[in-house]
């Protein structure tokens with residue numbers, strides 16, 4: 222089948238164009254490293270034939286530094302797509318054309334898309350794409366992907382090129398670099414087949430590119446035999462520094478290309494992005510502002526979400542009443558017990574979770590995440606990590622699964638492993654209901670649930686940092702990677718973009734609620750109702766688990782079996798924790814449970830210190846089955862997955878003990894006198 | 898006046914002269930357009946003093962002082 226691949230620098234709009242071509246919905250965001258895996262889709266050509274379209278992670282050059290970059294390069298070099306669509310950012314033409322020169326060196330069939338023409342124009346840059354096409358010798362199409370401008374022409378052009386073919390010889394350079402390339406080329410020519418142009422290989426070897434040496438080696442050009450010759454040529458013609466000489470040659474070729482292509486009207490005007498940076502990366506206010514923004518996110522999630530909770534609760538209450546009206550019996554008890562008490566008690570928090578997703582989507586699309594990496598780099602450097610590790614950490618507040626995937630953009634393997642191992646400590650959206658429920662139950666002693674939640678989130682961050690520090694100095698020891706990050710202009714998030722993401726992620730939550738969570742809750746209900754000698758299986762198991770907390774006071778305030786059961790099933794997904802509490806506390810009641818009633822029961826069963834310990838344990842222990850699966854996938858080992866399970870369990874346990882005694886010392890251990 | 902890039906002050910511009918020595922960041926930085934002959938300007942420094950945000954080839958690129966200390970530049974007097 223005909224295949225075309227989209228390649229380009231990070232954050233230039235590849236995924237937007239991929240979506241426009243294929244009608245799919247790949248995630249799009251304003252931070253480099255949004256796409257970290259190869260995504261496939263289909264578009265229909267002129268004769269209704271299917272064309273495979275591949276969306277690749279962003280790369281700045283053809284030298285891979287991180288896993289996502291390697292995925293992109295391997296695809297281009299090994300799979301050899303029929304056509305490469307090189308998408309470049311019109312507002313940053315020179316830097317983006319660097320990759321283009323490398324693709325041309327490879328003799329690839331390239332179609333260049335100049336995207337973000339609107340952004341270029343707002344920066345006073347106009348681009349003559351016809352002229353660019355002439356000098357590059359390949360078709361060039363201007364687009365504004367977000368407005369769907371130029372997409373139709375692009376589609377036509379893709380079909381034309383696929384039908385007619387493109388004849389472009391591999392790009393080479395003039396002057397001393399050209400001479401050096403010719404010399405090396407003559408040496409290696411006999412080894413290189415037709416797979417790669419010899420001139421490209423010569424250029425890359427002069428650059429001393431490690432990954433090219435690997436390719437050369439497979440062709441019989443060993444580093445040992447040839448590096449001396451290459452060093453000689455480098456010393457003779459390139460001042461002894463091939464890396465600098467080749468980069469220079471590429472960039473001077475680029476300035477020739479764009480001489481008559483790009484016109485800039487210099488404006489000394491301050492633009493909005495600069496002004497925002499003055500604020501968000503301010504010497505004194507930058508970091509406090511970041512903390513304030515995070516606090517704002519939680520406030521937003523709580524205050525705006527609160528009124529909706531009551532609404533959803535009411536709906537589930539009615540549903541329960543209605544079901545009992547239809548039929549009152551054992552079966553209906555089961556249905557209400559799982560659907561209303563269990564799943565309902567989770568779905569009640571949908572408004573909060575959606576709002577959290579809105580806030581995270583807003584941050585992703587604004588361009589602020591790369592600023593956070595910038596302002597936090599020094600601190601991260603202290604613990605042996607890189608500012609870039611902060612982006613997956615923040616994404617973890619939404620869901621740890623994509624966040625762990627996002628670590629692929631991290632260049633250093635030790636950094637990446639560490640970031641994967643601590644990601645679960647970042648409190649994901651699924652844990653939020655636990656804090657709202659339990660925090661709310663103890664509002665009169667522990668204070669406002671939003672403050673408690675903030676404390677828990679911060680604890681997660683602190684634990685992540687401490688554990689990272691530990692791991693980086695023990696298991697994942699080794700040199701760090703330099704921080705190199707482009708700070709792209711801020712963009713104002715669109716309602717469409719934010720609502721799309723929120724909807725897609727919200728849908729995932731609902732799907733989970735109606736599959737995994739429903740089944741688990743049904744199991745919990747059944748086990749809670751199957752009794753042996755007057756005690757249910759669930760109660761026995763739950764009691765056994767609650768013995769883990771044997772050190773809690775025996776004044777009737779300790780964690781009881783319902784909580785043990787919740788923690789057991791919470792291993793599958795954290796949403797189940799609340800669902801399990803809803804089901805197990807709902808047992809024996811005829812009427813559908815609602816949230817305040819559940820909270821009253823909780824507050825009447827355990828003390829605030831035990832409640833806090835329970836929340837702390839939920840925050841820190843084993844993320845969830847899906848996250849473990851992705852850890853296995855990304856580390857490619859069961860060992861690290863089990864290591865993560867063990868690590869998080871131990872840390873959660875210790876933290877729960879500490880939280881218990883601190884909370885107890887402040888507000889007391891015993892049952893809260895006044896109910897809510 | 899020739900100094901290393903990490904010594905450049907906020908708002909100062911300089912012409913890149915050469916890379917002295919090798920390090921892991923060199924290739925990636927070169928590829929981003931930080932090449933001899935190019936003009937570079939310090940836009941801002943991160944709140945904790947590192948990294949530095951530079952303006953190069955009309956866009957903003959940030960990297961650490963440690964990487965910058967390998968690059969010799971000639972300060973452009975205003």
Ligand SMILES: Nc1nc2c(ncn2[C@@H]2O[C@H](COP(=O)(O)OP(=O)(O)OP(=O)(O)O)[C@@H](O)[C@H]2O)c(=O)[nH]1
Pocket residue numbers: 229230231232233234235236237238248249250251252253254255256257277278279280336337338339340364365366367368586712
């Ligand atoms: N102004 C403007 N913004 C655009 C245009 N095309 C894309 N964007 C925005 O640019 C950002 C990046 O888009 P993506 O499609 O995620 O970029 P990508 O190239 O796939 O990025 P990576 O996957 O990180 O390599 C998003 O915020 C888009 O909304 C455009 O033509 N004009």
Ligand SMILES: [Mg+2]
Pocket residue numbers: 235236237248249255256277278279
């Ligand atoms: Mg993408």
